Amino acid sequence: MSLSPPLFIIGIDVGSTTTDCALINYSAGNIVEHSIKTQTSPDITSGIMKAIDQVMMMKNDQQVSGQRKGKILCVIIGTTHFVNAILSFSPDLEKVAVCRLGSSANNSLPPCESFPERLKELVLGDYYKIDGGYQVDGREILPVNQDQVQQMCQSLKEKNLKNIVISGIFSPINSEQEKQVADWIREFFNHDSELKITCSNEISEMGFMQRENASILNACLKGVSRSICYAFQEAIRSKYACPFFLTQNDGTLIPPNLVTEFPIFTIQSGPTNSMKGAAFLSGVENAIVVDIGGLTTDVGVLVNGFPRLSNNNVSIGNVPTNFRVPDVYSVAMGGGSIVSFNENEENSSIQIGPKSVGFNIFTESLSYGGNTVTTTDAAVALGLLKNCEWGASPELLSQTTQRLGKRAPQIVDKIHSIVEEAIDHVKIASTNVPVLLVGGGSSLIDENRKFEGVSKIIKPKHYQCANAVGAALCDVSGRVDTVINISASGGNREKVIETVKKEATEKAIKNGAKPESVEIVDFECIPLAYIPGDSCRFLCKAVGNLDFNSISNNLEFLIEKPLTSSKREERKEQFSNEKTNQSIVNIKSYQPNISVSDKDNRKEWILTKTDIDCIEIGSGVVSSGGGGSPKQSAVLARSLLSHGKEIKIISPESIAEDAFVLPVAMMGAPLVIQEKSIVEEFLPAIESMSNFTKKKIEAIFCIEIGGSNSITPLLIAATSGLPVVDCDGMGRAYPELDMVTHFIDGCSPVPTMLLDDMNNQVLITSVNPRNPCKGLESILRPIAVQMGSMSGIILNPISKKELMQSTVHNSYSGVWSIGKGILEAHSQSLDPIQTILNSNNGDLFFSGKISDVNRKTTSGFNIGKCVISGLGKDQGKICIVEFQNEFLRAVIVKDYDPSLETIPQESIQSLAIVPNIISIVDSQTGLAIQTEELRYGFRISVLVLGGTPKFHTPKGLKTVGPTAFGYPEITDLSFIKTNEFKSIF
Structure with a gap:
């Protein structure tokens, strides 16, 4: 009785310079038999076939070698071809x-x-x-x-x-x-x-x-994908009777017929493949993965065998998308990185990267007779990389060792320092964790050395080709992203969650997963503010193993030969002659464009795209986590400027004495603002308000400068021609209308108008005088829900006297200065956190990593708390930040008990509270993180910034102080800081 030949899976990862290939014995329980690296060919296909042939020839079993056509179960490929087509502006697009x-x-x-x-x-x-x-x-x-x-x-x-x-x-x-x-x-x-x-x-x-x-x-990319998939198909079918697949961004596979429909799903699969391969090769499911290549080192976190995902949406070829990809921290240090020395100092310093010799390492490095010192040369000199692995002559290796001398260990020390810092950057707890070391550049690391915060270093067999191994792991996924009104679905939250998970599971099975292998690997339930009925956004992903019985003889995956494009050469010519005049702004020397108007003889700040960048960043910092992300609105503002529109900002003092100014904003759920933008609809509404009040509107101003509403008046200004006054009604973001400064000072809230994208206008002309602002809020919210949970809002026009007395002045100047400072810090490798604090009378309250986020929706508000575990000087401490759309209170506690609903007063060691601006920013970039963006594992800094003095009056504190937000026990507010924005005029 003859035994059936073993079945194999071949995993391939095609990089820009090398193609990695791994042979997996599926019959023996996914054992990695062999792996190999080859040079990537210009046509990609021949390089893949060469790698497959070589890895098959490495098999010593002659019987299997002679029957190889029937023994490959499938080939699974990860490739950079599609992203390269976008980055290179390929004429095949x-x-x-x-x-x-x-x-x-x-x-x-x-x-x-x-x-x-x-x-x-x-x-x-x-x-x-x-x-x-x-x-x-x-x-x-x-x-x-x-x-x-x-x-x-x-x-x-x-x-x-x-x-x-x-x-x-x-x-x-x-x-x-x-x-x-x-x-x-x-x-x-x-x-x-x-x-x-x-x-x-x-x-x-x-x-x-x-x-x-x-x-x-x-x-x-559909044409490109059809061409490349057809080439893969024909090449593989010419020698092997098996199907092939490509890997997706989440590490699961996709058949070629679906790749031709959805090529974008494969565009960012590289880091995922490496991390999955590392987990499989090591058998460790919870660890940090360090993948050292020729150019960069990528560091990520494995949680239960799957890469931890980043909440930051990925840009593909500088195009914003909302794909979630592995949370990978990259540094410009790899096997080809150039090492330079600074000899001018008393103690010479070493610089590694960011430049690299790349594929020229075989001619330019010392170990191959060149004159460039690379990181690999140091590894060779210290014996970390053996001659059998490196392939250079013994004479050159000896010369390299002598030439580097005592510098070799210094270089390796520097390499270890860079990797150690990268590991610390992605850690989510202070406890020691294992590190999985993979990638062709892993020989730069001395595994016997101690790393801070690392329990052990594991370099598994086949570590050089972990990405190809990861590609060969046959997982299939199913995803769900939906908004559900829990109340309308029966009110049973657990039942709704189970329904969502079941839907994701069924999708994975439909996509080819074995039903018994499917598990939920990612689930989020995000309450949505300002949307009735306990509505939540559910995100769920299920993953299972591929059912090979469903594909063994399946011809559905075959694709037809694509038609060739007749416009390829024409489009090449078109873009080869294109002139680019993109200027790079020197942010350090950049100054706003302020000119004097011929018509009004007043100073006008004419905004540029750089100003929008600064305002976008700064408004996020002062938003205190609320107001919605300004990113999409800022894209729209830059677009309007590109199309010749003009946006002008003027100072409050320059308004005419008899003029009226209109407060404007968007009102509703931040999620809706990310789907629908309203701009032109404001123009007829402004005219309606002017006609009703019989007041000539000279300018508009911002109701809240924090978050997306900082951009709203700029968009209206671009389309209406009205200038924007450098002031606002909050100096930050707050959740309710009665918290606007001129309402606190007694200005009438009516008439007020709501408007939507169907040109509906609702005018409120009168409200209960006993509590007019709260009454107006209660009337407007249901109308905004009917309008789609978001609407434009125009408040009662105010006079110059009211504007000067009751608004926060220089708001745009202030957030612009914050944003410019952050961008300037980025350009000069300075600390953006300190830049923010210096300009806003602020303090660094706490630094750490988010260890838990709890949210719920109550009365339309996003209410919850964020638990942060301390790092650095705050190591061992716990900080709790509580929020109601915006961050309200931050406390550093001792003996934290997560089971308690409220924090006992005796356990609070430090306190920050409204009306101070509590801002959570990324510890590295200084960029703000909104309440809805908080995620487990984020490395953040909690900042406490001074707010406007207008909230420090008895009326102001009654409206926005601790008591107003449910903290009546906090009566001593002597520690509260204030800050006034400085004008750039």
């Missing part, structure tokens, strides 16, 4: 037509506005806007219109555009409209095989601009 479904929302933000200009010109074919879209609660904004789709298709036909993105507002909540429009388009084109349709709901998560960006990138 296809033109894309974008069809948006919605109301007038987002009209001011056309497709590709956040793309690099050259990439936008390369891929954007045309743009169509038709009726459609959904509200956050699933209601239709407008029904889709087949006649409009027919007209669009006729235009597409005339322009020969057959690559189409369908992008609907809140399509991840309800995909029906996108599916319907796709069906109508297919019918119009008689199901033409050349027709390519990308529905945004299938590509990405919440966040309209980022989802649409990802969908456009996906669409433009």
Whole structure:
């Protein structure tokens, strides 16, 4: 009785310089038999086949070698080909037509506005806007219109555009409209095989601009993906009777027929493959992975065998998207890094990187007879890299050792210091953890040395090709991202959670996972503020092992030969002659553009894109975690400037004595603001308010300078021509209207108007005089919910006298200065945290890593607490930051008991509280983190900044002091700081 030949899986990772290949014995329980590195070929395919052939020849079993055509179960490939096509502006990228479904929302933000200009010109074919879209609660904004789709298709036909993105507002909540429009388009084109349709709901998560960006990138890559997948298919089928797959960004696999539909899913798979491979090779599921390559060292964290994900959305080719990828910290140090010495100091210093010899290491390094000192030379000199691994002549190795002398151990000391610092950066606890060392550059590390905070260093067998091993691990995933009204679903939270998890599990099984192997590996429930019914956003991912029985004889994965593009040479010529005039701003010397108006003889600050950058960053810092992220609004502002619009800011003093100024903002849920932007709709509303009040509006001003509402008046200014006054009504962000400074001083809150993207306007002309501001808030919130949980808001115009007496002055100047300081610190490698503190009468309250975040929605507010474990000088301490949309109180506690609802007064060692601005920022970049962005493992700093003195009056403290937010026991406020923004005029 003859035994069946063993079945093998081949994993491949194609890099820019090397192609790594691993042979996995599936029959023997996924044992790694062999691994090899080869040089990446220009055509990629021949390099892959060479790697497969070599790893197969390494098998000593002649019987297996003679029957190799039947023994490979599948080939799984990770490749950088698609991301390289975007980064290099490949002429193979296809033109894309974008069809948006919605109301007038987002009209001011056309497709590709956040793309690099050259990439936008390369891929954007045309743009169509038709009726459609959904509200956050699933209601239709407008029904889709087949006649409009027919007209669009006729235009597409005339322009020969057959690559189409369908992008609907809140399509991840309800995909029906996108599916319907796709069906109508297919019918119009008689199901033409050349027709390519990308529905945004299938590509990405919440966040309209980022989802649409990802969908456009996906669409433009479809031609490239078909060509490369067909080349892979034909090459593999010519020698091996097996299917092949590619790896996705999350480390799971995807068949080639789906890659041609969703190439964007494979674009960031490299780091995930390395981390999965490290976990598998070592058998350790909770550890830090250090992957040292030729150019960089990537450090990430494994949690239960899966990479910890970053909350920061990834940019692909400088295009913002909202994919979540492994949380990897990278430093410019690898096997090819150049080592330089500073001989001018008494004690010479060593600099490693960021420059590298790259693939020229075999000619330029000392060990190969060159004159450049590299990190690898030091490893060779100290015997960390053996001659059999390195391949250089013994004579050159001896010369390298003599030439470096005592510097070799100094270089290795520096390497260890860099790696140790990177490990500390990603750690989430003070306890010692194991480190898995992988990658071709791992020989730079002396495994016998002690690393601070590391329990042991593990360099597993086949460590050089951990990325290829990770690619070969056959996992399949299913994902869910949805918003659910728990109250409307029966009110049983646990049942809703189980439903979401079941849906993710069923998707994984549908994608080919063995049902018994599926597990939930990532789950989040995020309460949503200002949305009724206990609504939450659920994100869930399930992963399981591939069921090979479902693919063994499956021909569905085969793809047809692609048509060649006739425009390749034409497009090459077009862009080879393109002139680029992009200027790089020197942020240190940059000054705002302030000129004197001929009309009014007053100073006007004419904003540039750099000013928007500064305001965006600074407004996040003073937002105290609330107000929503200003990122998308800032993209829109930069877009308006690019299209020739002008945004002017004027000082409060320059307003005419008889003039009136209009307070404006957005009101509603931050999540909705990420899906719908309202700009032009303000123009008729401003006219309506002016007509009703019979007051001529000379300018507008910001209700709250913290968060996304700092940008809202700038957008209105760009479209209306009205200037923005350098002031606001809070000096930060607060959750309710009665907390506006001029309302605290007694200004009337009515008339007030709400407006939406359907040009609805609701004017409130009178409220209960006993408690007018609270009464107005209670009236407006339900209306805002009906308008889609977000609306524009215009408050009662105020006079110059009221503006001068009752608003926070120089708000834009202040946040601009904060943002500029942070950018300047980045450019000069200075500490951005200290920059913030110096300009805002602030203190560094605490530094650490987030160890827990608890949230719930109460009365429409996002309420919770963030637990932070101390690092550095705060090692061993615990800080609790409590929030209600904004951060309210921060305390350093002793003997913290997480089971207690409230913190006992006797355990509080240090305290910060409103009306001070409590800001949580990234410890490295100084960039603000909003309450909805807080995630486990973030390394953050808690800052306490001085707020406006206007809140330090009896009325102010009654409205926004500790008692107003549920802390009546805090009566001594002598420690509260104040700060006044300084004008740049």
